[in-house]
Amino acid sequence: MGKISAVLFDYDDTLAATYSPRVLAAEKAADGLLPQDLDMDRVMREWAGRPQMEIFKDLAGDEDLAKELFDRYTA
Numbered sequence: 001m002g003k004i005s006a007v008l009f010d011y012d013d014t015l016a017a018t019y020s021p022r023v024l025a026a027e028k029a030a031d032g033l034l035p036q037d038l039d040m041d042r043v044m045r046e047w048a049g050r051p052q053m054e055i056f057k058d059l060a061g062d063e064d065l066a067k068e069l070f071d072r073y074t075a
Helices: 019-030 040-046 052-060 063-074
Strands: none
Touching (some): 019 040, 019 052, 040 052, 052 063
């Protein structure tokens, strides 16, 4: 039998309930950078499956601001 060299998991909301913490992290990242009335829960639901950096680029409309959002999101 062959040796297993890697095992991949679809972690986000498949093996662990990560949605709520990810929304909270996105809200904290957006604080002071994006409009206060932005419904991040709705954004995350409607754009589910897209890379987070792409979401931030679309929301920010600016590459540098998107990077700052992403850095804050992953901190």
